[in-house]
Amino acid sequence: MATPAIVKSILRSDAFQTVVSIPMAIYYQIVLWTGRIDRPRPPIEGPYILAMWHGRLMMLSMLCVEQKPLIALISAHRDGRLISKLGVLFGIETVTGSSSKGGMRAVRELMRFASSGHCLFVTPDGPRGPRMHANDGILDLARLTGLPILPASVGAQRARVFNSWDRLFLPLPFSKFVVRWGEPIMVDPAEDRDAASARLAAALSAVQRDADLLSGRVPIEPA
Numbered sequence: 001m002a003t004p005a006i007v008k009s010i011l012r013s014d015a016f017q018t019v020v021s022i023p024m025a026i027y028y029q030i031v032l033w034t035g036r037i038d039r040p041r042p043p044i045e046g047p048y049i050l051a052m053w054h055g056r057l058m059m060l061s062m063l064c065v066e067q068k069p070l071i072a073l074i075s076a077h078r079d080g081r082l083i084s085k086l087g088v089l090f091g092i093e094t095v096t097g098s099s100s101k102g103g104m105r106a107v108r109e110l111m112r113f114a115s116s117g118h119c120l121f122v123t124p125d126g127p128r129g130p131r132m133h134a135n136d137g138i139l140d141l142a143r144l145t146g147l148p149i150l151p152a153s154v155g156a157q158r159a160r161v162f163n164s165w166d167r168l169f170l171p172l173p174f175s176k177f178v179v180r181w182g183e184p185i186m187v188d189p190a191e192d193r194d195a196a197s198a199r200l201a202a203a204l205s206a207v208q209r210d211a212d213l214l215s216g217r218v219p220i221e222p223a
Contacts (some may be wrong), residue, residue, distance in 0.1 A: 021085040026085070028061075037062055038214075039179035048120040048184065049142055050149045053204055054126040055166040055220060057083060059154040061090040062179055063121075069093045071113040071120050073106060075127035092121075107141060114145045124200060129165045132208075132222035134201040141189040149200060151182030153208035155215030161182045167220045178214040182207040 039062065046066045063068050063089060074084050074094045074118025084094040084097050095113075114158075122141065124134035136158050158175035162168045171177065182203045187196055212219040 002150055018085060021082060021089070024082075024084055025089045025120055028058075028171075031173050031175070032061075034173040035171070035175045035177055039065070039177075040181070041065065042150060042152075042181045044148065044150065044184050047114055047117050047147055048119055049138065049145070049147050050119055050121045050122075050137060050152055051149050051200070051204060052152050052154075053132050053166070053208055054123040054129070054156050055106070055131065055164075055168050056156070056165075056208070057123060057126075059156065059171055059177065060087070060121065061092060062154050062177060063152050064091060066119050068116075068118045071110065071118045073097060073110060073120070073122045074136060079187065093118075099179065110141060114147055120145075120147070124204065125166065130223040131166050132201065132205055132220070134197045134204065135195055136197065139187050139193065139196050142185075143189050148184035148186050150184050151200070151203040151207045152180065153204070153211040153215075154179050155208075155211030156218060157215045157217070159217075161220075165223070176215060178211045180207050180211040180214070193214060208220045 023188065042065060046068070050063060050070065052060070054061065070092050072087060072092055072094045074096055084096065087094050095106050095109045114120055118143070122138045124138045125132055138149060155178040156169055156171045156175050157177070158172040160170040160172060162170065185200060185203060209219040
Protein backbone atom coordinates (compact mmCIF):
# COMPACT_ATOMS: atom_id res chain seq x y z
CA MET A 1 0.00 0.00 0.00
CA ALA A 2 1.31 3.46 -0.89
CA THR A 3 2.27 5.78 1.97
CA PRO A 4 -0.31 8.61 2.31
CA ALA A 5 0.97 12.06 1.33
CA ILE A 6 0.39 13.50 4.80
CA VAL A 7 2.49 10.72 6.37
CA LYS A 8 5.30 11.38 3.88
CA SER A 9 5.10 15.08 4.75
CA ILE A 10 5.41 14.34 8.47
CA LEU A 11 8.33 11.96 7.94
CA ARG A 12 10.15 14.62 5.90
CA SER A 13 9.54 17.42 8.39
CA ASP A 14 12.45 18.91 10.31
CA ALA A 15 10.52 18.67 13.58
CA PHE A 16 9.95 14.92 13.17
CA GLN A 17 13.60 14.34 12.26
CA THR A 18 14.72 16.24 15.37
CA VAL A 19 12.36 14.35 17.69
CA VAL A 20 13.42 10.96 16.31
CA SER A 21 17.13 11.80 16.48
CA ILE A 22 17.09 12.32 20.26
CA PRO A 23 16.18 8.75 21.37
CA MET A 24 18.42 7.37 18.61
CA ALA A 25 21.34 9.41 19.94
CA ILE A 26 20.68 8.18 23.49
CA TYR A 27 20.56 4.59 22.25
CA TYR A 28 23.82 4.98 20.33
CA GLN A 29 25.52 6.52 23.36
CA ILE A 30 24.49 3.46 25.38
CA VAL A 31 26.01 1.27 22.66
CA LEU A 32 29.30 3.17 22.97
CA TRP A 33 29.31 3.15 26.78
CA THR A 34 28.69 -0.60 27.02
CA GLY A 35 30.78 -1.70 24.04
CA ARG A 36 34.46 -2.46 23.56
CA ILE A 37 36.17 -1.00 20.49
CA ASP A 38 39.30 -2.54 18.96
CA ARG A 39 40.54 0.44 16.96
CA PRO A 40 44.16 0.80 15.82
CA ARG A 41 45.41 4.10 14.47
CA PRO A 42 44.87 4.71 10.74
CA PRO A 43 47.91 3.99 8.55
CA ILE A 44 48.13 7.68 7.51
CA GLU A 45 47.46 11.07 9.06
CA GLY A 46 44.68 13.27 7.69
CA PRO A 47 43.42 14.84 5.64
CA TYR A 48 42.08 11.97 3.57
CA ILE A 49 38.77 10.74 2.13
CA LEU A 50 37.38 8.08 4.43
CA ALA A 51 35.33 5.44 2.59
CA MET A 52 33.05 2.76 4.03
CA TRP A 53 30.17 0.76 2.59
CA HIS A 54 26.71 2.22 3.28
CA GLY A 55 25.57 -0.71 5.42
CA ARG A 56 27.94 0.31 8.25
CA LEU A 57 26.82 3.96 8.32
CA MET A 58 25.32 3.63 11.82
CA MET A 59 28.83 3.00 13.20
CA LEU A 60 30.51 5.96 11.53
CA SER A 61 31.43 7.77 14.75
CA MET A 62 33.74 4.87 15.65
CA LEU A 63 35.98 5.96 12.77
CA CYS A 64 36.43 9.52 14.06
CA VAL A 65 40.06 9.67 15.21
CA GLU A 66 41.31 13.03 13.90
CA GLN A 67 41.22 16.33 15.82
CA LYS A 68 39.15 18.23 13.27
CA PRO A 69 35.51 17.16 12.76
CA LEU A 70 34.87 14.60 10.04
CA ILE A 71 32.89 16.03 7.10
CA ALA A 72 30.39 13.49 5.74
CA LEU A 73 28.58 13.64 2.40
CA ILE A 74 24.96 12.77 3.17
CA SER A 75 21.97 12.16 0.89
CA ALA A 76 19.17 14.74 0.72
CA HIS A 77 16.68 11.91 1.37
CA ARG A 78 14.95 11.92 4.78
CA ASP A 79 17.21 9.08 5.96
CA GLY A 80 20.23 11.22 5.13
CA ARG A 81 18.82 14.20 7.01
CA LEU A 82 18.25 12.03 10.07
CA ILE A 83 21.85 10.80 9.91
CA SER A 84 22.92 14.44 9.62
CA LYS A 85 21.14 15.37 12.86
CA LEU A 86 22.66 12.39 14.63
CA GLY A 87 26.11 13.21 13.31
CA VAL A 88 26.09 16.68 14.86
CA LEU A 89 25.58 15.09 18.28
CA PHE A 90 28.73 12.99 17.79
CA GLY A 91 31.03 15.64 16.34
CA ILE A 92 30.42 14.88 12.67
CA GLU A 93 29.58 17.72 10.30
CA THR A 94 27.66 17.01 7.12
CA VAL A 95 27.32 18.29 3.58
CA THR A 96 24.07 17.42 1.82
CA GLY A 97 24.12 16.33 -1.80
CA SER A 98 24.48 13.44 -4.22
CA SER A 99 25.34 12.70 -7.80
CA SER A 100 21.78 13.55 -8.84
CA LYS A 101 20.80 16.43 -6.54
CA GLY A 102 22.99 19.17 -5.15
CA GLY A 103 26.08 17.48 -6.51
CA MET A 104 28.24 20.41 -7.65
CA ARG A 105 27.43 22.55 -4.61
CA ALA A 106 28.29 19.63 -2.34
CA VAL A 107 31.61 19.04 -4.12
CA ARG A 108 32.57 22.71 -3.73
CA GLU A 109 31.80 22.55 0.00
CA LEU A 110 33.79 19.34 0.42
CA MET A 111 36.76 20.85 -1.40
CA ARG A 112 36.64 23.89 0.89
CA PHE A 113 36.68 21.67 3.99
CA ALA A 114 39.50 19.54 2.56
CA SER A 115 41.63 22.62 1.90
CA SER A 116 41.34 23.53 5.59
CA GLY A 117 42.58 20.11 6.72
CA HIS A 118 39.35 18.20 7.38
CA CYS A 119 38.95 14.53 6.52
CA LEU A 120 35.96 13.77 4.27
CA PHE A 121 33.63 10.78 4.38
CA VAL A 122 31.74 9.15 1.51
CA THR A 123 29.82 5.88 1.15
CA PRO A 124 30.78 4.81 -2.39
CA ASP A 125 27.67 2.62 -2.85
CA GLY A 126 25.23 5.19 -1.47
CA PRO A 127 22.60 6.40 -1.47
CA ARG A 128 20.84 3.83 -3.69
CA GLY A 129 23.28 1.00 -4.32
CA PRO A 130 23.81 -1.58 -5.64
CA ARG A 131 25.34 -2.87 -2.42
CA MET A 132 29.13 -2.83 -2.26
CA HIS A 133 29.61 -1.47 -5.79
CA ALA A 134 31.63 1.77 -5.94
CA ASN A 135 30.22 4.68 -7.94
CA ASP A 136 32.35 7.32 -9.66
CA GLY A 137 31.60 10.21 -7.30
CA ILE A 138 34.30 9.43 -4.75
CA LEU A 139 36.87 8.97 -7.52
CA ASP A 140 36.07 12.41 -8.92
CA LEU A 141 36.33 13.90 -5.43
CA ALA A 142 39.74 12.28 -4.93
CA ARG A 143 40.97 13.65 -8.26
CA LEU A 144 39.71 17.17 -7.49
CA THR A 145 41.11 17.32 -3.96
CA GLY A 146 44.27 15.29 -4.51
CA LEU A 147 43.51 13.40 -1.28
CA PRO A 148 44.04 9.66 -0.84
CA ILE A 149 41.04 7.41 -0.21
CA LEU A 150 41.27 5.45 3.03
CA PRO A 151 39.07 2.30 3.01
CA ALA A 152 37.64 1.40 6.42
CA SER A 153 34.98 -0.71 8.08
CA VAL A 154 33.55 -1.65 11.46
CA GLY A 155 32.57 -5.17 12.48
CA ALA A 156 30.10 -5.78 15.31
CA GLN A 157 29.91 -8.92 17.41
CA ARG A 158 26.29 -8.09 18.26
CA ALA A 159 24.16 -6.29 15.68
CA ARG A 160 20.78 -6.38 14.00
CA VAL A 161 21.20 -6.72 10.24
CA PHE A 162 18.22 -5.39 8.31
CA ASN A 163 17.02 -6.87 5.02
CA SER A 164 17.57 -3.54 3.25
CA TRP A 165 19.45 -3.04 -0.02
CA ASP A 166 22.66 -2.26 1.94
CA ARG A 167 22.16 -4.86 4.73
CA LEU A 168 22.23 -2.05 7.29
CA PHE A 169 23.88 -2.89 10.62
CA LEU A 170 22.26 -1.61 13.82
CA PRO A 171 24.86 -2.06 16.58
CA LEU A 172 23.62 -3.56 19.86
CA PRO A 173 24.79 -2.77 23.41
CA PHE A 174 27.47 -4.86 25.15
CA SER A 175 29.15 -5.69 21.85
CA LYS A 176 32.74 -5.94 20.72
CA PHE A 177 33.46 -3.67 17.75
CA VAL A 178 36.40 -4.12 15.40
CA VAL A 179 37.64 -1.16 13.34
CA ARG A 180 39.91 -1.96 10.44
CA TRP A 181 41.66 0.30 7.93
CA GLY A 182 42.81 -0.57 4.44
CA GLU A 183 45.83 0.79 2.61
CA PRO A 184 45.38 4.34 1.25
CA ILE A 185 44.46 4.56 -2.42
CA MET A 186 45.71 7.35 -4.68
CA VAL A 187 43.54 7.89 -7.74
CA ASP A 188 45.50 8.50 -10.93
CA PRO A 189 43.58 10.90 -13.24
CA ALA A 190 44.74 8.79 -16.20
CA GLU A 191 43.44 5.51 -14.73
CA ASP A 192 40.44 3.89 -16.39
CA ARG A 193 37.31 4.75 -14.38
CA ASP A 194 35.95 1.20 -14.33
CA ALA A 195 39.31 -0.16 -13.23
CA ALA A 196 39.59 2.46 -10.47
CA SER A 197 36.06 1.69 -9.24
CA ALA A 198 36.79 -2.04 -9.19
CA ARG A 199 40.06 -1.48 -7.31
CA LEU A 200 38.30 0.63 -4.67
CA ALA A 201 35.41 -1.84 -4.32
CA ALA A 202 37.82 -4.73 -3.83
CA ALA A 203 39.72 -2.84 -1.12
CA LEU A 204 36.52 -1.84 0.71
CA SER A 205 35.08 -5.34 0.58
CA ALA A 206 38.36 -6.84 1.82
CA VAL A 207 38.58 -4.54 4.84
CA GLN A 208 34.90 -5.10 5.68
CA ARG A 209 35.43 -8.85 5.43
CA ASP A 210 38.37 -8.64 7.83
CA ALA A 211 36.33 -6.62 10.33
CA ASP A 212 33.44 -9.09 10.12
CA LEU A 213 35.60 -12.18 10.59
CA LEU A 214 37.48 -10.64 13.52
CA SER A 215 34.17 -9.81 15.21
CA GLY A 216 32.87 -13.36 14.70
CA ARG A 217 30.35 -12.65 11.94
CA VAL A 218 29.72 -14.13 8.52
CA PRO A 219 30.84 -11.46 5.99
CA ILE A 220 28.23 -9.61 3.95
CA GLU A 221 28.56 -10.24 0.21
CA PRO A 222 28.06 -7.72 -2.64
CA ALA A 223 24.70 -7.56 -4.40
